[in-house]
Amino acid sequence: MSLIDSVSFPRSFRLPRLDGLIQWIVPLAIIAIWQVASVTGFVPTRVLPAPSDVMLAGWKLLLSGELVRNIWVSFWRASIGFLIGGSIGFAFGLANGLSQLSSKLTDTTLQMVRNVPHLALIPLVILWFGIDESAKLFLVALGVFFPIYLNTLHGIRTVDPQLIEMGRIYGMSDGELFRRVIFPGALPSIFVGIRFALGIMWLTLIVAETIAASSGLGYMAMQAREFMLIDVVVLSILIYALLGKLADSASRVLERLMLSWHPAFQKR
Amino acid sequence: MQTALRTSLPETELASRANFAPHARVLREERPAQTSGLPLSIRALRKSYGDNEVLRGIDLHIPAGQFVAIVGKSGCGKSTLLRLIAGLEKFDAGSISLGDAVKPEDIRVMFQEPRLLPWARVLSNVEVGLGRDRSSSDAHTRAEKALTEVGLTDKRDQWPSVLSGGQKQRVALARALVSRPRVLAFDEPLGALDALTRISMQRLLERVWRDQGFTAILVTHDVAEAVALADRVLVIEEGRIAHDVVVNTARPRERGSAELAGLEGSILSHLLSADDRT
Numbered sequence: 330m331s332l333i334d335s336v337s338f339p340r341s342f343r344l345p346r347l348d349g350l351i352q353w354i355v356p357l358a359i360i361a362i363w364q365v366a367s368v369t370g371f372v373p374t375r376v377l378p379a380p381s382d383v384m385l386a387g388w389k390l391l392l393s394g395e396l397v398r399n400i401w402v403s404f405w406r407a408s409i410g411f412l413i414g415g416s417i418g419f420a421f422g423l424a425n426g427l428s429q430l431s432s433k434l435t436d437t438t439l440q441m442v443r444n445v446p447h448l449a450l451i452p453l454v455i456l457w458f459g460i461d462e463s464a465k466l467f468l469v470a471l472g473v474f475f476p477i478y479l480n481t482l483h484g485i486r487t488v489d490p491q492l493i494e495m496g497r498i499y500g501m502s503d504g505e506l507f508r509r510v511i512f513p514g515a516l517p518s519i520f521v522g523i524r525f526a527l528g529i530m531w532l533t534l535i536v537a538e539t540i541a542a543s544s545g546l547g548y549m550a551m552q553a554r555e556f557m558l559i560d561v562v563v564l565s566i567l568i569y570a571l572l573g574k575l576a577d578s579a580s581r582v583l584e585r586l587m588l589s590w591h592p593a594f595q596k597r
Numbered sequence: 598m599q600t601a602l603r604t605s606l607p608e609t610e611l612a613s614r615a616n617f618a619p620h621a622r623v624l625r626e627e628r629p630a631q632t633s634g635l636p637l638s639i640r641a642l643r644k645s646y647g648d649n650e651v652l653r654g655i656d657l658h659i660p661a662g663q664f665v666a667i668v669g670k671s672g673c674g675k676s677t678l679l680r681l682i683a684g685l686e687k688f689d690a691g692s693i694s695l696g697d698a699v700k701p702e703d704i705r706v707m708f709q710e711p712r713l714l715p716w717a718r719v720l721s722n723v724e725v726g727l728g729r730d731r732s733s734s735d736a737h738t739r740a741e742k743a744l745t746e747v748g749l750t751d752k753r754d755q756w757p758s759v760l761s762g763g764q765k766q767r768v769a770l771a772r773a774l775v776s777r778p779r780v781l782a783f784d785e786p787l788g789a790l791d792a793l794t795r796i797s798m799q800r801l802l803e804r805v806w807r808d809q810g811f812t813a814i815l816v817t818h819d820v821a822e823a824v825a826l827a828d829r830v831l832v833i834e835e836g837r838i839a840h841d842v843v844v845n846t847a848r849p850r851e852r853g854s855a856e857l858a859g860l861e862g863s864i865l866s867h868l869l870s871a872d873d874r875t
């Protein structure tokens with residue numbers, strides 16, 4: 330899981346100065362090879378435009394303001410959908426982790442709904458909401474809900490019972506027990522859920538915007554396909570990748586800050 | 598020096614014998630100067646888990662400030678007795694009384710696992726021990742003082758994960774001590790430590806007990822540890838106190854002395870003979 334793959338190597342294995350740069354060597358090499366392959370005609374530009382063409386297309390769209398507008402729309406949809414689905418998932422995770430009654434009442438139902446792939450609901454969602462904003466928000470929220478719900482629930486249920494007993498012995502009230510023992514104990518698992526949810530968030534949004542939207546990155550890509558603007562199509566895909574990476578990095582930074590006590594995050 | 602070894606004596610008789618012993622005066626001097634400890638009286642205490650009758654009538658009086666060790670085979674109910682005394686579980690019959698009005702902060706328990714909060718620094722972990730006084734203005738100073746008592750002042754801002762097993766247990770001890778408890782119950786607190794760390798922890802336990810004068814109840818599977826630390830060793834068998842052994846050896850005690858070794862041997866043979874019978 331995420332906690333394990335971020336365990337760092339001992340110092341001696343590192344090239345200190347290249348540390349931050351080393352991860353960019355492979356992507357840059359791929360772009361260089363790609364450029365060469367396009368220029369020499371090895372890869373026809375109808376199949377895959379040269380990186381320079383993609384950048385040029387990006388520059389034009391940037392000047393026209395279209396790029397920023399579409400990125401903003403997609404970003405806004407992703408964030409709002411994530412916030413809605415994430416909060417509801419977190420709330421259910423808390424409730425079902427802390428209360429037997431709540432768990433008995435809703436957990437089985439939620440586990441059943443989980444087995445429906447949320448993207449399979451697209452036709453239904455279009456019937457309900459049309460290609461309105463709410464359709465995209467609904468799908469993103471639904472996709473994000475489950476990883477957050479499941480991991481919050483799992484995190485709370487697996488908090489060391491000995492620590493909870495300790496908290497009770499030392500006279501913690503329910504609120505204090507939650508704040509000082511249960512929530513911090515569940516946090517590593519909650520972060521695993523957040524990272525999963527971010528992946529699902531982008532995936533859902535791409536699909537939803539491609540099928541049913543009149544703005545956003547996915548819509549931009551579909552429009553470009555209709556006019557055979559392959560450079561814009563590739564540009565959209567690359568921007569999705571960048572935004573995904575950005576979201577993942579942000580969650581890692583947050584994780585590092587909040588879980589600085591965790592042995593996996595301690596720098597020596 | 599002579600030691601008193603009696604089998605299943607009523608506690609009162611035992612106490613009076615101790616008073617007639619020639620070195621009773623010495624014993625009293627070894628006791629903490631001002632006893633903040635609470636006396637503990639247990640009468641006909643019973644506890645079952647389902648069909649499993651764990652405690653079948655425990656009668657016990659512990660005078661204020663005494664250091665009592667409890668030994669017995671694994672599964673004989675030592676932890677259960679301790680948990681009942683600490684109020685962590687309900688008993689089926691009998692009574693436990695702890696002297697005058699007891700606050701929750703007056704009784705503290707230390708377990709084999711340190712049970713520190715991994716996400717709290719050492720000092721905040723100690724502050725947890727203040728109970729309801731956690732948010733008072735002198736919480737920091739009191740926690741720091743408790744850390745000094747266990748010799749870990751320099752670790753106050755560390756995460757528990759960087760401490761050794763012995764250091765973690767010392768933080769747990771500081772957390773238990775910070776509220777100035779009047780009864781301190783230990784459930785095999787040194788069971789997971791290596792031999793050398795154990796010995797230094799035993800010294801530390803004895804020292805804080807002498808400094809603070811709480812009533813100490815130590816459950817241990819190590820009979821040598823029991824005779825080295827305790828005023829009195831109780832052997833539990835079949836849900837009852839089968840032997841009540843007074844250790845009159847003066848403190849500081851010399852580890853491995855013939856006197857302690859003899860006592861240890863006789864307690865061990867009790868335990869083993871019980872084993873043969875079953």
Ligand SMILES: Nc1ncnc2c1ncn2[C@@H]1O[C@H](COP(=O)(O)OP(=O)(O)O)[C@@H](O)[C@H]1O
Pocket residue numbers: 646649651669670671672673674675676677678
């Ligand atoms: N919460 C519990 N539920 C059921 N049985 C228990 C529980 N706690 C202890 N027991 C049983 O009570 C007996 C005594 O346990 P314990 O007091 O932990 O022994 P020990 O002397 O090793 O500390 C054991 O047989 C154990 O299985």
Ligand SMILES: [Mg+2]
Pocket residue numbers: 675676677784
């Ligand atoms: Mg035990």
